[in-house]
Each structure stands twice: as C-alpha cells, then as structure tokens.
Amino acid sequence: MLNVDITSGKINNKAQKVVIYGPEGIGKSTFAAHFPNPLFIDTEGSTGELDVRRLPAPTSWQYLMWEIDQVKANPDVCSSLIIDTADWAERLCINNLCEKNQVSGIEGFGYGKGYVYLEEEFGRFLNRLSDLIDLGINVVFTAHATMRKFEQPDESGAYDRWELKLQKKDGPLLKEWADMVLFANYETFVVKEGSGDMKKAKAKGGRRVMHTVHHPCWDAKNRKGFPEKAEFDYSVIAAAIPDKSAGRTEMPEPAPPVEDPAAAQAMNEPAAVNQPESQTPQTDPTPASDGSAKTQLYDLMNAHQVTRNQIQDIVAKKGYFPAKTPIENYPDDFIKGVLVGAWDQVHKAILDEEIPF
Incomplete structure (x- = not known):
C-alpha cells in the first residue's frame, strides 16, 4: 500500500510562470504591468515611465536573491513578481560567477565549464522563484529577443529564427521552466507597388502581435488553448492568470539596524x-x-x-x-x-x- 496521497484532476487557479519576450521597445514591461497586483524587480531600469511598484534595482546577484527571499517571507506584498529582464538578471549571475572564480569572462573557465556553472546557478535561481508559485504568486519574466541562424541536422540549408537573448544553456532552461512562453513581434507583410517591370516590394504593417505556440521561426508555448496569433494585449491571457487575495500592497518596514x-x-x-x-x-x-x-x-x-x-x-x-x-x-x-x-x-x-x- 502506498504511503502517500494520490490526487487527480486539474489543478485550478495555480499561479503561472510566464515568459514574455520580443524586440526592444515593443511594450513587454507595459504588458507585464497588467498582471494582477504586480511588483517589479527592474534589473535594467526600463520601467521609469511606468506607474508601477518596484523593488530597488539589484546591484549584485546576491542582492537579487535577497529580494526574492523578502517577497517569499512577505507573500501578501504582491500577486505577481515581474523580473524585468531575464537577460539582465543573467548578466548579474555571470558577473558573480566570474568574480568568485577570478576570471575575466564566462569563456575564461575553459572547455565550456563556465556555461555549465551558469546553467546550475540559473537553475537554482528558477527553483527559488518556484517557491513563490507555491505561495500563489505569479512569476513573470520579460526578456529581449535575438535573431540567430538555425540549421537542423537532418535538413539542408539554414534559416533565421527568434530566440531568447540568453546564453546557450539558460534559454532552454527558462523555456522548460515556464508554463507559457509568449513571443511578441511586429507583424509586417510585403506588397508590390508600381506597374509592370517597375514594381517594387515594400514592407508594410507594424501591428503588434503575440505568438503563443511553437513555430520554426520562434519559440512559444502555452497550456491554455490560446489562439496561435493574437493582439499583443493582456486581455488575451487575463482569464488564465490567477489573482490571489492581495492583502498588503507594501513591503513591511525593515527592522531597525544594529546600533552602529x-x-x-x-x-x-x-x-x-x-x-x-x-x-x-x-x-x-x-x-x-x-x-x-x-x-x-x-x-x-x-x-x-x-x-x-x-x-x-x-x-x-x-x-x-x-x-x-x-x-x-x-x-x-x-x-x-x-x-x-x-x-x-x-x-x-x-x-x-x-x-x-
């Protein structure tokens, strides 16, 4: 007889792990600001024009970890924690590893070891954030996108695809960790103008769209049945994002420092x-x-x-x-x-x- 409880059925109202990525300036931070009762950790200083609550910008990897621990210790402070952005948080992680090991860069470890150490530390970071999910707090990453050349081993030729702007092991790790990965981009199309042999192809459009499922040219996923392509608007996913009782909306005052x-x-x-x-x-x-x-x-x-x-x-x-x-x-x-x-x-x-x- 199993000495453990077995459960079945869907788990409703579970806090979500969300990644929103796209080119610069498309509105990732603004989109994230619509999550319920959000609290930002602004690692790159991009939310200055937004009327949002934010923790102090972390100046080190250790300080970022401490801020997450503070949210964990005070779970009523927010319903959604926004890490803006993943790639700038990763920079803090890389700097910390290099400073601890006294190397000049991630390649300084030799034989790809630096990327292994980085993946391990970044994985511990994600595990730390998973503790917030258990407390009912949505965890949202914004991230920049970069276009890379991709070549399938069983096919001839290569093509460009959009990926998270993270190191080669951290990107897949973050995608696996997330419940949904949303890729935002500008929708453009090519039209030919003119007549006869004078026709010229021109790019038009510029509407902001959001891709929610995997495509050869980008990474995306969801488990909520979103349309494959939709307006880049929070209302598209709002029904799938739980909003726990917010309670306090401000961090408690820190204890007075030691008399010094x-x-x-x-x-x-x-x-x-x-x-x-x-x-x-x-x-x-x-x-x-x-x-x-x-x-x-x-x-x-x-x-x-x-x-x-x-x-x-x-x-x-x-x-x-x-x-x-x-x-x-x-x-x-x-x-x-x-x-x-x-x-x-x-x-x-x-x-x-x-x-x-």
Missing part, C-alpha cells in the same frame, strides 16, 4: 569608524546606483544589517587588512571576489563568528 552609526550611514553619508576624532570621516565616494564593487557591498550590508565593524573585523581576523583599514580602502577586486562574490559564506561567518575564507 557607521553602518547606518554606509550608503549615502560620511562614516567615521575606528578613526581618531581628528581624522576626516570616511565618505562613500560613489553614488548608490553606480553598480560599483563598493555599492554592491553596501547594498548587501544594508540588506542583511551587517555593520562596517563586522566586515572589517572578519577581514582582519583572516589577515587580509588591519582592522582599522576602512572599507573604502579595500581594492575592488578583493571586494568583488571575496566579499560580494562569497557573500553567503561571509554573512554566515559573521553570524557564526567563523572565518570561511
């Missing part, structure tokens, strides 16, 4: 830590949105309520720099490779008072 004046000022204000009173206070030399190594570290410190003293202490215990060396004096490659790149280990070590590196 320097940590409270880590992002935008001068901080004086382990310095004589007569010395000029430390100042963050970069704006909070510039994506520099120090900004990435400050974002993670702020998110996890880690103080400057804790960072400087753990770095000193390992013997990298004296305890009084301000964070601003750490080399960028050290911050990227050791502190940001291995943040989960560093943070755990701070909590456990152990040194992981």
Whole structure:
C-alpha cells in the first residue's frame, strides 16, 4: 500500500510562470504591468515611465536573491513578481560567477565549464522563484529577443529564427521552466507597388502581435488553448492568470539596524569608524546606483544589517587588512571576489563568528 496521497484532476487557479519576450521597445514591461497586483524587480531600469511598484534595482546577484527571499517571507506584498529582464538578471549571475572564480569572462573557465556553472546557478535561481508559485504568486519574466541562424541536422540549408537573448544553456532552461512562453513581434507583410517591370516590394504593417505556440521561426508555448496569433494585449491571457487575495500592497518596514552609526550611514553619508576624532570621516565616494564593487557591498550590508565593524573585523581576523583599514580602502577586486562574490559564506561567518575564507 502506498504511503502517500494520490490526487487527480486539474489543478485550478495555480499561479503561472510566464515568459514574455520580443524586440526592444515593443511594450513587454507595459504588458507585464497588467498582471494582477504586480511588483517589479527592474534589473535594467526600463520601467521609469511606468506607474508601477518596484523593488530597488539589484546591484549584485546576491542582492537579487535577497529580494526574492523578502517577497517569499512577505507573500501578501504582491500577486505577481515581474523580473524585468531575464537577460539582465543573467548578466548579474555571470558577473558573480566570474568574480568568485577570478576570471575575466564566462569563456575564461575553459572547455565550456563556465556555461555549465551558469546553467546550475540559473537553475537554482528558477527553483527559488518556484517557491513563490507555491505561495500563489505569479512569476513573470520579460526578456529581449535575438535573431540567430538555425540549421537542423537532418535538413539542408539554414534559416533565421527568434530566440531568447540568453546564453546557450539558460534559454532552454527558462523555456522548460515556464508554463507559457509568449513571443511578441511586429507583424509586417510585403506588397508590390508600381506597374509592370517597375514594381517594387515594400514592407508594410507594424501591428503588434503575440505568438503563443511553437513555430520554426520562434519559440512559444502555452497550456491554455490560446489562439496561435493574437493582439499583443493582456486581455488575451487575463482569464488564465490567477489573482490571489492581495492583502498588503507594501513591503513591511525593515527592522531597525544594529546600533552602529557607521553602518547606518554606509550608503549615502560620511562614516567615521575606528578613526581618531581628528581624522576626516570616511565618505562613500560613489553614488548608490553606480553598480560599483563598493555599492554592491553596501547594498548587501544594508540588506542583511551587517555593520562596517563586522566586515572589517572578519577581514582582519583572516589577515587580509588591519582592522582599522576602512572599507573604502579595500581594492575592488578583493571586494568583488571575496566579499560580494562569497557573500553567503561571509554573512554566515559573521553570524557564526567563523572565518570561511
């Protein structure tokens, strides 16, 4: 006898995993904004003209993971989480892998290993987002499209097809993960104008359409019986997207930081830590949105309520720099490779008072 419950029948009102991709400027973000009670993680800064709720733009892969964990811990904050866009999120993942392993690019791992590592990390990212599906939160990716030459091994000749603008292993992984993949494009047609031998072919049209099933020239799929081609309008899929009770529409206020004046000022204000009173206070030399190594570290410190003293202490215990060396004096490659790149280990070590590196 099986010691497990067996269920049958359709599962209705299950949160959906959706990928919307197409050429730039076609309106992917606007389309995604129509999902029920959406909350954006804008990785590329493309939603500035939209009246939507958004989390801070992630400056590192670790910060993006932390934001997803925050949504998971507060499931009433939204009914739909929008990752805008998948390819810019992938860039954060690639940067993180390269910084941790101190290579200049994904090809630097050699023999295709970089793409394997990337696929594994991107897969963990999708698994993390699947936890939100279990909480009733739709997860929506927008992504750019790129045209690539495609050649079938059993056929002669090649042709162009539209694909997700992701690395060669991540694109298929994301398509498999999604419940529906929607390809948006401009519908054009060729007409001949003129008379006799003077006829010239001209492209006309420009209507925005959405493709919902696979075609030799693009990837798409759905399990809801949508028409193969429809207007690029949210109303086409609205009935298939569940809207759980929204509850709160704002993230709860974060807990107050540990009492450390320097940590409270880590992002935008001068901080004086382990310095004589007569010395000029430390100042963050970069704006909070510039994506520099120090900004990435400050974002993670702020998110996890880690103080400057804790960072400087753990770095000193390992013997990298004296305890009084301000964070601003750490080399960028050290911050990227050791502190940001291995943040989960560093943070755990701070909590456990152990040194992981």
